[in-house]
Amino acid sequence: MPRIFITGSTDGLGRAAAGALMGRGHDVVLHARTRERAAALSDLAPDAAGVVIGDLSSAAQTREVAAQVNQIGRMDAVIHNAGVYLEPSRGTTAEGHAKTLAVNTLAPYLLTALIDRPDRLIYLSSGLHHGGAGSLRDIDWTRRSWNAAQAYSESKLHVTALALTLARAWPDVLSNAVDPGWVPTKMGGPYATGDLEMGYLTQTWLAVSNDTAATVSGGYWYHRQRQAPASQARDPAFQDQLMDRLAALTGVALS
Numbered sequence: 001m002p003r004i005f006i007t008g009s010t011d012g013l014g015r016a017a018a019g020a021l022m023g024r025g026h027d028v029v030l031h032a033r034t035r036e037r038a039a040a041l042s043d044l045a046p047d048a049a050g051v052v053i054g055d056l057s058s059a060a061q062t063r064e065v066a067a068q069v070n071q072i073g074r075m076d077a078v079i080h081n082a083g084v085y086l087e088p089s090r091g092t093t094a095e096g097h098a099k100t101l102a103v104n105t106l107a108p109y110l111l112t113a114l115i116d117r118p119d120r121l122i123y124l125s126s127g128l129h130h131g132g133a134g135s136l137r138d139i140d141w142t143r144r145s146w147n148a149a150q151a152y153s154e155s156k157l158h159v160t161a162l163a164l165t166l167a168r169a170w171p172d173v174l175s176n177a178v179d180p181g182w183v184p185t186k187m188g189g190p191y192a193t194g195d196l197e198m199g200y201l202t203q204t205w206l207a208v209s210n211d212t213a214a215t216v217s218g219g220y221w222y223h224r225q226r227q228a229p230a231s232q233a234r235d236p237a238f239q240d241q242l243m244d245r246l247a248a249l250t251g252v253a254l255s
């Protein structure tokens, strides 16, 4: 049975994906931001392959999360799901970064670099990534006035480009990005019009299915259908510039 690590599995889509995969007998490694939040996993944890703890807004804790995962063993798939949406201010993380950038962009990048390379990588994107162009001019929001929605869009463009970069750079890994749709979670809110189940089925399918359609790389998906991502996400020059910036911000280069 494949072993899957899911970031941000205490709530929403991550938790639902974890429950669905565990229900089908897969080994799932869960993740909570803090020990207190891990209490939300009390029903799933006894049957999980492990629970790792760490706040992804902190680069130091993100490194610890990677170390905890590697200690458990090599994952077959990693679903980079944890995310934040409309942060009221830039916020300054322990390392001085904007919180949205740290959680949504830097953490998946660092975890990708530091977790023993799995067979499959899935990144939670959003349709809003189409509005993320131009982010490299001030990626860490040090010069612009804070705009939470724009920061979110940019962070989702980053992870979409990361997924597509890896599809190009790591041909032995299946790397894809998923738009789950607008679904009723803590992030999506109660008025979201999308179906929660449809919101997580694509990432669980990409993580474990041996269907020909699921064993591809470099896709941007919505409800198990490939869609066209923003042109920048597909642009090798943008991808290379983004990887350079992320390497500089984290001090870790992707091999």
Ligand SMILES: NC(=O)c1ccc[n+]([C@@H]2O[C@H](COP(=O)([O-])OP(=O)(O)OC[C@H]3O[C@@H](n4cnc5c(N)ncnc54)[C@H](OP(=O)(O)O)[C@@H]3O)[C@@H](O)[C@H]2O)c1
Pocket (backbone or CB within 6 Å): 007, 008, 009, 010, 011, 012, 013, 014, 032, 033, 034, 037, 054, 055, 056, 057, 058, 080, 081, 082, 083, 084, 103, 124, 125, 126, 127, 179, 180, 181, 182, 183, 184, 185, 186, 187, 188, 189, 192
């Ligand atoms: N819901 C939507 O409509 C929608 C639409 C498009 C894309 N997405 C994407 O789908 C993914 C999951 O969203 P969701 O709707 O399931 O969100 P959610 O219900 O708010 O859950 C987010 C998860 O990420 C965790 N997380 C947040 N900040 C963290 C941090 N600093 N360190 C560690 N874990 C952290 C949360 O833990 P805590 O509960 O402890 O904070 C929670 O487990 C996100 O990447 C989001 O951008 C969602």
